[in-house]
Amino acid sequence: MSVLFSRGICVISASIALLMGSVIAGMERKVQARIQQRIGPPILTPGFWSWLKFYYKKKVRPLATAPSFYIWTVVLGIFVVLLLLIVTLPPVWGFLGLASILGVVGFLKLEELLYVLMGSVSQSIMSVPLFPWDIVRGGKVLGTRREFFEQQSALRALKMIGLGSIPLYVAIAVPFAMAKSPYISDVIRLQNPAFFTESIFPLPSSPAFFTVYGFFASIVFFIGYVILLNDKPFNIIKPKIDIMEGGTLEYGAIYRAYMYIFSQVMAFVLSSVYVTLFLGIPLDVTRPALLALHLVLTLPLPIFKAVLAAFSPVLTFRQIYSASAGLTAIGAFALIASLII
Amino acid sequence: MQAPNKNQQVVEKELPIGPVHPALLEPFRIRFFVNDEIVEDCEVVLGTIHRGVERILEGQPVERALLITERVCGICSNSHAWNSVRVVERGLNIEIPPRAMYIRVIAQEVQRIASHLIFLGHAMEVIGHETFAMRAFLLRESFMDILYYIGGNRVHPSVPVIGGVRPRCEITEGLKKLILELLDRGEKMFKAYVERVLADPLVMSRVTGTGYLSKEDAIRLHAVGPTARASNVRFDWRMEMDEYKPFTFDYIFLEDGDNKARVVARALEIFECIKIVRQALKDLPEGPLVNRNWVPKRMKFTDSYNEAPRGELYHSYALDDYGRLRHYKIRTPTITSLHAVEYAAIGDHVTDAVLTIASADPCLSCCQRVEVVDVKSKKCKMFSSPIEVVKKYGWKR
Numbered sequence: 107m108s109v110l111f112s113r114g115i116c117v118i119s120a121s122i123a124l125l126m127g128s129v130i131a132g133m134e135r136k137v138q139a140r141i142q143q144r145i146g147p148p149i150l151t152p153g154f155w156s157w158l159k160f161y162y163k164k165k166v167r168p169l170a171t172a173p174s175f176y177i178w179t180v181v182l183g184i185f186v187v188l189l190l191l192i193v194t195l196p197p198v199w200g201f202l203g204l205a206s207i208l209g210v211v212g213f214l215k216l217e218e219l220l221y222v223l224m225g226s227v228s229q230s231i232m233s234v235p236l237f238p239w240d241i242v243r244g245g246k247v248l249g250t251r252r253e254f255f256e257q258q259s260a261l262r263a264l265k266m267i268g269l270g271s272i273p274l275y276v277a278i279a280v281p282f283a284m285a286k287s288p289y290i291s292d293v294i295r296l297q298n299p300a301f302f303t304e305s306i307f308p309l310p311s312s313p314a315f316f317t318v319y320g321f322f323a324s325i326v327f328f329i330g331y332v333i334l335l336n337d338k339p340f341n342i343i344k345p346k347i348d349i350m351e352g353g354t355l356e357y358g359a360i361y362r363a364y365m366y367i368f369s370q371v372m373a374f375v376l377s378s379v380y381v382t383l384f385l386g387i388p389l390d391v392t393r394p395a396l397l398a399l400h401l402v403l404t405l406p407l408p409i410f411k412a413v414l415a416a417f418s419p420v421l422t423f424r425q426i427y428s429a430s431a432g433l434t435a436i437g438a439f440a441l442i443a444s445l446i447i
Numbered sequence: 448m449q450a451p452n453k454n455q456q457v458v459e460k461e462l463p464i465g466p467v468h469p470a471l472l473e474p475f476r477i478r479f480f481v482n483d484e485i486v487e488d489c490e491v492v493l494g495t496i497h498r499g500v501e502r503i504l505e506g507q508p509v510e511r512a513l514l515i516t517e518r519v520c521g522i523c524s525n526s527h528a529w530n531s532v533r534v535v536e537r538g539l540n541i542e543i544p545p546r547a548m549y550i551r552v553i554a555q556e557v558q559r560i561a562s563h564l565i566f567l568g569h570a571m572e573v574i575g576h577e578t579f580a581m582r583a584f585l586l587r588e589s590f591m592d593i594l595y596y597i598g599g600n601r602v603h604p605s606v607p608v609i610g611g612v613r614p615r616c617e618i619t620e621g622l623k624k625l626i627l628e629l630l631d632r633g634e635k636m637f638k639a640y641v642e643r644v645l646a647d648p649l650v651m652s653r654v655t656g657t658g659y660l661s662k663e664d665a666i667r668l669h670a671v672g673p674t675a676r677a678s679n680v681r682f683d684w685r686m687e688m689d690e691y692k693p694f695t696f697d698y699i700f701l702e703d704g705d706n707k708a709r710v711v712a713r714a715l716e717i718f719e720c721i722k723i724v725r726q727a728l729k730d731l732p733e734g735p736l737v738n739r740n741w742v743p744k745r746m747k748f749t750d751s752y753n754e755a756p757r758g759e760l761y762h763s764y765a766l767d768d769y770g771r772l773r774h775y776k777i778r779t780p781t782i783t784s785l786h787a788v789e790y791a792a793i794g795d796h797v798t799d800a801v802l803t804i805a806s807a808d809p810c811l812s813c814c815q816r817v818e819v820v821d822v823k824s825k826k827c828k829m830f831s832s833p834i835e836v837v838k839k840y841g842w843k844r
Contacts, residue, residue: 246490251460420575
């Protein structure tokens with residue numbers, strides 16, 4: 107396979123991710139709206155059309171301490187997400203060992219860290235800058251360190267990195283443990299040997315999902331998926347009511363479009379990673395039937411996420427810590443079982 | 448429930464929110480003093496939407512008072528209009544026809560239901576449950592329709608006038624049947640809604656045990672209305688009002704004193720309101736709607752209390768020789784309940800503390816006024832906004 111051909115496949119796959127990201131966002135909104143007995147927006151509005159809309163808005167420079175860094179963090183986020191997708195593509199499986207649990211977990215951790223970076227530098231006008239009022243009034247507890255709520259969001263993101271997202275990583279380790287190898291190619295070889303033949307529609311013979319521990323790991327992966335995408339009930343980083351959007355609050359105009367692309371493509375890519383690792387069907391643009399099946403199978407996770415979000419409040423750390431501990435225990439059980447059996 | 452220790456304070460930092468904040472229904476500022484996201488102290492700062500209603504009322508003819516006071520609040524507009532006319536009716540001993548009294552009670556209780564449903568919707572919104580929030584707002588529509596059928600308007604039905612109710616607020620037999628149908632449907636849907644909310648473990652985990660306010664603290668901090676009754680403060684102004692004497696219903700007192708109790712208290716009150724409206728419709732007396740046999744004349748300073756949806760509502764004024772308003776004072780329930788929930792928020796996670804503040808069902812535009820007290824001379828002076836205080840006294844006190 108030539109380098110040019112591999113690059114072409116990566117570009118086409120990235121384009122598919124952008125397209126699917128724009129559709130998935132609309133589907134989620136539609137599902138939630140139907141549950142709430144509303145019509146909801148057209149499918150392409152929250153994704154594709156909102157990207158275009160924000161592209162033509164007037165640019166506003168954020169009040170962040172390092173505005174350029176703040177702006178480029180979200181662009182970096184898009185690249186990280188697309189890189190995460192690319193390491194799961196068959197042409198990249200032999201490249202420097204990145205197509206392994208190391209690459210997947212590494213890029214996911216980097217993605218989580220971006221929220222900390224965004225929150226650390228962002229300073230919206232809605233909290234600290236209105237301080238003279240408090241001094242005039244002679245309010246309570248004067249002279250204390252004041253913090254922007256974006257910075258509070260960064261602290262919460264750190265807590266989530268520390269504990270909240272552990273179940274996802276435990277769940278991701280299960281298919282690799284089943285294959286007794288850190289490489290994605292070995293995971294696919296175990297679950298879908300036909301993929302390495304010339305077949306135009308190679309279906310998996312023993313997907314991880316249909317094993318007991320694979321099933322439990324899938325449940326844990328789904329919750330981790332919700333946690334990593336900061337959706338309800340695990341959106342304490344941006345719960346709307348106190349610190350609102352958190353670190354991403356100040357992205358306006360084209361940068362808001364980038365932010366939407368970042369989060370919406372992430373929803374697709376994580377779902378794609380799940381289909382690759384747990385169902386044994388990689389994203390392969392050279393086999394159209396398999397590609398279509400892969401894309402269809404990426405839809406249930408976002409839809410389940412939308413249903414969960416429609417029926418959940420925002421949980422605080424009081425509930426998240428216990429939920430995370432319980433899910434980590436289930437994931438650890440699945441991991442140990444997959445290693446032993 | 449065991450009360451948290453609210454005396455030990457280790458303030459790590461301040462987390463100010465607002466007054467410009469999309470999640471706040473009205474512009475106000477909350478200053479949380481936190482230690483690792485746990486609220487050690489809290490301050491709610493008002494003063495950005497003062498409208499000077501009391502000043503506008505000064506010198507107006509008394510007939511116009513109810514039109515202006517009705518616009519103090521868009522949610523409990525009937526409470527203000529009713530209390531405004533009650534002052535002059537008490538001061539000048541104006542007799543109210545029984546039919547008018549019943550219609551006033553019906554309008555008041557239907558608006559109480561609508562107000563409590565707004566609270567439930569907002570509380571669910573604050574904890575992040577959009578579906579329950581939207582369902583509460585959907586349920587509210589039936590009761591808003593009833594207000595529309597009675598008064599001709601949804602938000603400002605303008606039911607009471609001095610001496611009775613407006614002639615357009617007549618409840619005919621057909622309308623009575625329609626209201627009863629809407630009540631039945633609304634009650635059935637609301638019962639299913641409450642059962643679902645109370646059975647939801649995630650929602651209950653958010654509201655149970657947070658924002659605890661003991662009975663002693665509720666009394667000490669002058670909490671009123673459902674906020675106080677959820678802490679087992681056994682008082683409701685409807686106990687004292689002659690208008691409510693003909694009706695049999697329960698007053699809702701709960702002992703838990705947490706956010707769940709404040710949510711449940713309002714939910715249970717809705718069922719009692721429906722009970723009152725049904726009785727009022729069933730026993731609606733015949734007779735005139737309004738007594739016109741009165742003239743505006745000098746009236747000494749008179750006050751009136753009413754149980755608005757959020758609690759104790761106070762109106763007072765005097766009339767001069769020409770029947771014009773003098774020294775109009777309004778005290779809305781939020782101004783006292785807000786201070787109580789400020790205290791109740793201590794010990795909560797920041798996200799829970801916002802819910803605790805919302806659990807007083809604050810209506811901030813109704814209660815904003817600035818009063819500066821000179822400690823030496825013990826005189827106080829009212830200002831229309833904090834910026835006027837700044838202009839007079841400078842940035843530092």
